[in-house]
Amino acid sequence: MGSDPLNLDASGEWAGLWWLPEEPGHQVPGVLRYEPECGLTLSLIGAFEDRVTTTPAPGVLMVHEGRRTWGVIHGAADQREISLFGCFPDGGQRTFGARVKTPDKQTVVATTALIGAHVGGEDEAAFSTTEVSVEDLGHWAASSVLEGFLSAPGGRPDGSGTISVKPVEVQSVEVDGTAFVLAHRHTLPFFDQRRGGTVGRMSDTTYMQITRREASSLSDAIGYARLIQDLISLATHRAAGMIWVRLKLASKDAVSEDSGLRLDRNVDVMYSPFVVGKHDAKAAAPDRVFFTCEALPFEEIIPRWCDVHERLKSATNMVLGLRYAPARYVENNLLTAVGAAEVLHRGLDIDEPPIPSSDFKPMREAMLAQVPEEHRNRIRGSLRNDPTLRDRLYALAARPDQEALSTLLPDVDRWARRTTRARNDLAHEGRTPNHELEELIVIVDVTTAVVILNLLNELGLPAERQREIARYHPQLRATARSARDWLSKSEADS
Template sequence: MSSDPLNLDASGEWAGLWWLPEDPGHRVPGVLRYEPDCGLTLSLIGAFEDRVTTTPTPGVLIVHEGRRTWGVIHGAADQREISLFGCFPNSSQRTFGARVKTPDKQTVVATTALIGAHIGGEDEAAFSTTEVSVEELGHWAASTVFEGFLSAPDGRPDGSGSISVKPVEVQSAEVDGTVFSLAHRHTLPFFDQRRGETVGRMVDTSYIKITRRDKASSLIDAIGYARLIQDLISLATHRAVGVIWIRLKLASNENTSGSRGLRPERNVDVLHSPSVVGKGDAKAATHHHVFFTCEALPFEKVMPRWCDMHERLQSATNMVLGLRYAPARYVENNLLTAVGAAEVLHRGFDIDEPPIPSRDFKPMREAMLAQVPVEHRERLRGLLRNDPTLRDRLYALAARPDHEALSILVPDVDRWARRTTRARNDLAHEGRTPNHELEELMAIVDVTTGVVILNLLNELGLSVERQREIVRGHPKLRATARSAQSWLTTSKVNS
């Protein structure tokens, strides 16, 4: 049996017996299939009872509308235990009263599968370790086990050279009792003899290993860790990155509560549908398309900062990364998302200062309300808020990153803040943006997104030198700066 993790971009099939945990004596043969585009489907020769029934009196069965769903289905296939979660019947074919008696058939769809363990639920703390591989992780790690040597006496290559393997030291960071480790796994040398050539090959895989010191993890925890790593690499590379594989280690009984007997640590593979399925053999991004790697921000520094940011600024991060994972086809949707991300990010920084001191605002509000008829006071009270405006928030965000880097991206902060506020307010309050051309709206989306990203990179601790390199050298941000110069500067508009 292969020890390689099951890649989420590869199809799989497992034929075996399947049963409900509460009724292990009723086992149904069937085949579980996984397809990257379609997910998990269990085809049964036989069926689980999916009708919703009651028996008000002995001998009387009432069938109600709707179908049953099953939180967990267990199976045994290809010499491995399998657990399916989030299961519901897609189709059922019964043969009651048929002229020729044949087996029932049923198709069940599952959201998640564990290949290698029987678990009672997605929240059961049963795993000692989570291992995650996502796209671009090796590039971001800026390390590899391979070293190459090309012989070039007198400055001229003579056709000889070598590739050697040198183990890479594991980098680790601990965050609130959880240890994150950046590790490498490589294959042994393999020589593929072909008819016209011989190919020598080794594979180096970078992955993140997550271990809790004080307690075991659940499947829900593992998928959360995968999302945490996926979002970090997506921010660092400024592109949608997919999850390639997730592998768990089943903990022994001393690390889990309620387990039965000693369970040796063994590999358990996770099959589910992340936001993007990673392709392990796809070509990596080029250096100029990556914001930062572990060379610019070491792993032991970035992980604690990212864990704090991901929890504290998750809504803003989700919104701005959503523009990479699922960009809308219409600029209006992207405008609301980008500006919303900026507003939410400012709130997440917890730097709101009321425009009017509270000691002055409260008596002012009460004095104004005293002039309003009683029946309208509550409505007006809700409108009299002492919060920063959107323009205030945009100015504040522009002041946080490195000034030189921000000025390259946004040469005229005042006009960007005013035009962005006008566009958002027109769209939100009037349902249209009659005062903006399409190209200006697109520039507003890109510039606002860039400001949010620059703030996130600054919050991670990226140096001012690297921030300046990014806005000068990254193709997307260079294009954004040109758009800002064309559409969001007063000098251009007046010329």
């Protein structure tokens, strides 16, 4: 069994025997295959019963419409236990009444596989630790065990130098009984001798290790992976692919003879995340990263992110959704960006009623008294003392560092008015006749940027760093230029 985690961007194959947990005596040979583009497919020589059947009387079998699915399938392949979850049949070949009796064939699709353990369900608390590797995590961590030195006496390189490994200080923090550790896994020096030369290599992999006081489940692990993935996506302002997820199974029968302590068994998770990470792809350019652990120390950012991710989950999902699955139509982007702003404002708990509640209630009753009784219930629902969309946009613009906000958006009033009109026209009329396509694109970009600045502000990003982002981040600089062209003070609303 290899010690390296199984990358989600690499194909895999496991040949062995497979069975349903409730029927361990009925084992079917087959091959499980994983492809990054297609997911998990189990090809069986034989079959599990996938028809919906009942036995109303002895010797009588009734077959009903529909197909069976299986929550869990267990297997033993390549000297490892395997658990498959979310399984359903996807074709095959049966030999009922065939002239020559041959084995049935069946294809089963699974959503998730655990390579290394038999578990009864995705919610079974069977794991002690979750380990996660995400694209650009090492860049965000701003730490490495590798150090390089070039010799340059007198300021002139002399062709000599060294690459060395030096352990870095472990960074960890506990949040509500869960420990988050920023860990490193590195290789020893390796010299690859080729016919035309020799290549020396060492590699350092940064990953997050999450350990709860109580055991966790596969569902918990996927949730932690998503938590870290979203953090890196926000920090780098692009989709962060999942490279690998590994669990630690505290096996009762795995005991060290030397120490008598329980040993954790590695369990690899194979599934189809939003984006499959490419571990060999180039990292994000430094000028496109909003923040790293140099700007916000690891011990501070993780507790804040856990709070923000839970408290503002809907707004975070909406704005990051534009990174993971960018809509191809500006109308979709408009509704998503403005919706994220509205949801964020509600989540920040700053929903001050425009009219004091003590004044609004008698006003509402006086207005309803003028409405015929048969229409009163309908009108009552429309008389609300909530902030308007424009009110919410003004409030969001007032929260981040104002110098950073003014760099990005020179005229808050015009942005709020034009954004409100575009959203209302689209929602109520199904079109935006008062806006050019280019202006709609600018409104989407500016509104997205305002939401992101608010999220960064909630995380405690220093004001100076907010200003640097607004001034120097390539995408936000382009957004600021477009805002000056389309959302300037010189043009009045029609």
